[in-house]
Amino acid sequence: xxxxxxxxxxxxxxxxxxxxxxxxxxxxxxxxxxxxxxxxxxxxxxxxxxxxxxxxxxxxxxxxxxxxxxxxxxxxxxxxxxxxxxxxxxxxxxxxxxxxxxxxxxxxxxxxxxxxxxxxxxxxxxxxxxxxxxxxxxxxxxxxxxxxxxxxxxxxxxxxxxxxxxxxxxxxxxxxxxxxxxxxxxxxxxxxxxxxxxxxxxxxxxxxxxxxxxxxxxxxxxxxxxxxxxxxxxxxxxxxxxxxxxxxxxxxxxxxxxxxxxxxxxx
Amino acid sequence: xxxxxxxxxxxxxxxxxxxxxxxxxxxxxxxxxxxxxxxxxxxxxxxxxxxxxxxxxxxxxxxxxxxxxxxxxxxxxxxxxxxxxxxxxxxxxxxxxxxxxxxxxxxxxxxxxxxxxxxxxxxxxxxxxxxxxxxxxxxxxxxxxxxxxxxxxxxxxxxxxxxxxxxxxxxxxxxxxxxxxxxxxxxxxxxxxxxxxxxxxxxxxxxxxxxxxxxxxxxxxxxxxxxxxxxxxxxxxxxxxxxxxxxxxxxxxxxxxxxxxxxxxxx
Numbered sequence: 001x002x003x004x005x006x007x008x009x010x011x012x013x014x015x016x017x018x019x020x021x022x023x024x025x026x027x028x029x030x031x032x033x034x035x036x037x038x039x040x041x042x043x044x045x046x047x048x049x050x051x052x053x054x055x056x057x058x059x060x061x062x063x064x065x066x067x068x069x070x071x072x073x074x075x076x077x078x079x080x081x082x083x084x085x086x087x088x089x090x091x092x093x094x095x096x097x098x099x100x101x102x103x104x105x106x107x108x109x110x111x112x113x114x115x116x117x118x119x120x121x122x123x124x125x126x127x128x129x130x131x132x133x134x135x136x137x138x139x140x141x142x143x144x145x146x147x148x149x150x151x152x153x154x155x156x157x158x159x160x161x162x163x164x165x166x167x168x169x170x171x172x173x174x175x176x177x178x179x180x181x182x183x184x185x186x187x188x189x190x191x192x193x194x195x196x197x198x199x200x201x202x203x204x205x206x207x208x209x210x211x212x213x214x215x216x217x218x219x220x221x222x223x224x225x226x227x228x229x230x231x232x233x234x235x236x237x238x239x240x241x242x243x244x245x246x247x248x249x250x251x252x253x254x255x256x257x258x259x260x261x262x263x264x265x266x267x
Numbered sequence: 268x269x270x271x272x273x274x275x276x277x278x279x280x281x282x283x284x285x286x287x288x289x290x291x292x293x294x295x296x297x298x299x300x301x302x303x304x305x306x307x308x309x310x311x312x313x314x315x316x317x318x319x320x321x322x323x324x325x326x327x328x329x330x331x332x333x334x335x336x337x338x339x340x341x342x343x344x345x346x347x348x349x350x351x352x353x354x355x356x357x358x359x360x361x362x363x364x365x366x367x368x369x370x371x372x373x374x375x376x377x378x379x380x381x382x383x384x385x386x387x388x389x390x391x392x393x394x395x396x397x398x399x400x401x402x403x404x405x406x407x408x409x410x411x412x413x414x415x416x417x418x419x420x421x422x423x424x425x426x427x428x429x430x431x432x433x434x435x436x437x438x439x440x441x442x443x444x445x446x447x448x449x450x451x452x453x454x455x456x457x458x459x460x461x462x463x464x465x466x467x468x469x470x471x472x473x474x475x476x477x478x479x480x481x482x483x484x485x486x487x488x489x490x491x492x493x494x495x496x497x498x499x500x501x502x503x504x505x506x507x508x509x510x511x512x513x514x515x516x517x518x519x520x521x522x523x524x525x526x527x528x529x530x531x532x533x534x
Contacts, residue, residue: 059355064423076422083421086353088326090486106484125431150485154350155343156331157423164392164486217373218417219357219431 016045026173027054027224030121030137036175052092052169053140054119058222060087061215062115062144064157066205066230073238082211087144087162095170095259098266099145101247102163106147110166110245110265113144113231114189114253116182116201118208119173124221132212135221138173139182141261142228143189143253145245148237168253168261169226179257182208186256187232191249199232201255283312293440294321294491297388297404303442319359319436320407321386325489327354328482329382329411331424333472333497340505349473349481354411354429362437362526365533366412368514369430373414377433377512377532380411380498381456381520383449383468385475386440391488399479402488405440406449408528409495410456410520412512415504435520435528436493446524449475453523454499458516466499468522 020040023029029036064083065076093099101110121137145167151160179185182201189197206214211229215221236243245251245265254260287307290296296303331350332343360366368377388404412434418427446452449468456464473481478496482488503510512518512532521527 065421079421081420081426083423084425085423086355086425088353088486090489102484153348154332154346155422156350156352158351158353159348159485162486217369218426219355219429222357 017042018045018048025051025053025055026119027057030119031223049097050095050171052094053173054169054224054226055092056089057224057226059225060089060092060228061225062087062161062228063206063211063230067199067203067232068205069199069203069233070231070235071205073233073235079205082206082214084215085157085161087167090164091162091167093165093168093263095168095261097165097168097263099168099245099251099263100163100165101245101265101267102147103267107149108244108246109148109237109242111146111148111236112189112191112196112245112251112253113146113235114187114197114255115142115144115228115231116185116187116204116255117142117169118182118212118227118229120221120223120225120227123223124212124216127213127216129209129213132216133181133209135212136176136208138175139179139255139258140170140173140226141253141255141258142226143168143251143261143263144228144231168263170261171259174258182229185258188254189234190252191243191245193250196236197232197234199234201229203232204229284309285312285315292318292320292322293386294324297386298490316364317362317438319361320440321436321491321493322359323356324491324493326492327356327359327495328492329354329428329495330473330478330497334466334470334499335472336466336470336500337498337502338472340500340502346472349478351482352424352428354434357431358429358434360432360435360530362435362528362530364435364530366435366512366518366530367430367432368512368532368534369414370534374416375511375513376415376504376509378413378415378503379456379458379463379512379518379520380413380502381454381464381522382409382411382495382498383452383454383471383522384409384436385449385479385494385496387488387490387492387494390490391479391483394480394483396476396480399483400448400476402479403443403475405442406446406522406525407437407440407493408520408522408525409493410435410518410528410530411495411498435530437528438526441525449496452525455521456501457519458510458512460517463503464499464501466501470499471496
């Protein structure tokens with residue numbers, strides 16, 4: 001298929017179709033206030049490629065250290081508040097795009113992190129947890145691919161979290177009416193067909209509504225902001241010996257009720 | 268003066284005038300590729316208010332832990348690489364705007380941090396230090412106002428660094444032909460007329476060109492990106508007893524050859 005699309009899915013299986021929307025991405029759609037279900041031209045899902053669900057989010061906010069098994073494997077303390085770090089937009093890629101590995105002389109310690117990702121649908125400031133949940137437009141999947149040696153070079157994770165072209169987001173947004181507060185969903189990653197992470201979003205130490213309420217105390221959440229909620233245990237850095245993504249590695253990240261990201265690693 | 272302006276200064280002292288530019292902010296001007304010195308209508312400097320130099324930067328990148336005396340006072344180790352963290356756009360305010368204090372039940376530990384701030388004028392990727400310096404459009408001042416207890420609540424600084432309406436940037440950009448690599452400039456902060464920080468940008472542990480080269484290994488720097496280079500010793504958290512900004516506190520941050528920020532703290 002020519003070009004990059006975002007759309008809604010109509011049907012499943014081999015004959016599923018995508019309904020194209022009148023906006024360049026889901027962020028623009030949400031900001032317009034238009035009806036999310038309004039249809040347009042249909043095209044086959046098969047062969048479609050997807051841009052990141054929101055291509056130009058005002059903010060990309062990530063929560064780290066938020067599943068008990070990942071906290072233990074990384075040697076962190078359980079959180080008393082969300083551990084927050086950022087990514088910049090140039091990190092984002094689509095659901096089937098290649099992950100851009102930095103060249104080996106920069107790093108060979110590239111790791112996977114499947115995460116439930118929230119898309120904000122309403123401005124939110126100083127919100128209670130109930131108000132916060134009402135601002136969720138929907139959910140997608142984010143693979144918080146991490147350059148571990150750069151992440152650990154200083155106290156601050158950012159350097160290892162925002163390498164250009166490393167963070168798949170997608171394939172689409174599933175609206176909140178289908179997934180509620182995002183809990184109770186099987187979450188899994190595979191590398192080259194071998195399961196690496198296999199958990200459930202009910203194991204989040206700090207859940208979606210609490211994360212959003214906390215963030216809204218700091219600053220206004222904007223329509224189209226994307227918020228990654230943390231990754232479960234099973235990352236490469238915590239394995240013995242450590243395992244890393246390399247040229248040609250195929251990473252599949254899936255969340256129940258949403259779909260999957262499939263990305264190949266390339267220099 | 269009605270509205271918010273960015274411009275160039277013509278003359279000094281009480282009769283100085285600002286030449287208005289044909290762009291909404293310095294970022295838009297730089298992205299347009301237009302002549303930085305091209306003039307327009309002049310208005311008096313006296314009474315003007317300034318928006319943040321770049322109101323919608325693609326990225327706001329901050330370097331922490333980058334002056335020896337501040338490293339010592341905060342109990343950090345000297346850096347082997349730039350310590351990087353982010354701010355989001357909603358943190359930014361102009362050179363004379365009020366700093367928005369969070370209410371006392373959220374935090375009373377609000378601190379000052381004067382910093383030399385780089386504005387990027389050319390896209391930069393995988394650049395040498397020489398190439399990096401050539402991408403600097405100019406310099407401004409940033410007061411990295413920090414909510415210390417939120418900054419220290421987890422391992423990651425971000426929460427305490429991006430409270431809405433807390434970060435003055437300005438008052439204008441001084442082009443690189445006047446300030447070279449940004450070293451050798453007196454840098455100072457005062458609170459209610461008392462000097463708190465008084466140093467020189469030559470004491471940066473990691474200088475501007477090295478910071479930019481390092482960042483360009485991670486991701487492309489975009490035109491209009493703003494990069495704060497770290498603060499010298501003398502912050503409130505490191506004083507005995509600690510000192511904090513409060514309702515009505517007046518903070519003045521100045522850098523030789525650039526100008527000053529003057530902001531009052533308000534709930």
